[in-house]
Amino acid sequence: MPRLRHLRHREATPPAVPTGLSGNQNNNDHVLNWDDNTEPDLAGYNVYDSETSGSGYVKLNTSLVTSSNYTNVDAAPGNHYYVVTAVDTSNNESGYSNELHMQGQN
Ligand SMILES: [Ca+2]
Secondary structure, X not given: OOOOOOOOOOOOOOOOOOOOXXXXXXXXXXXXXXOOOOOOOEXXXXXXXEOOOOOOOEEOOOOOEOOOEEEEOOOOOEEEEEEEEEEEOOOXXXXXXXXEEEEEOO
C-alpha cells in the first residue's frame, strides 16, 4: 500500500503591514527604524526607496532584513521616500508601511 504523502499546506496570509517607520539623519546616512512584527512565521523585511512620493519604489536590500531597522548608507542627494514591508517564511509580502520622507544631502 503506497504511503500517503503529506503535502504541507502553503499558507497564503501575508504578515501585517509594518508600523512606526521613522528615521534619523547621521551625516549622509539615513538610519531607519520601525516596530517589530509579531507573526511567528515572520522571515524579515524589505526596504524600498523612491525619489517620488507614492510610486516608483526600488528595493534597497539584497537579502531579507532580519531586524526592524536598516541604514541607507551614504544616501544620494535629493528626496527619499521610504517604505517597508514584512515577509513571511512562505514568501508572502505585506503591503507598504507608512511612507517616510528624508532628504539626501548634497
Ligand atoms: Ca525597530
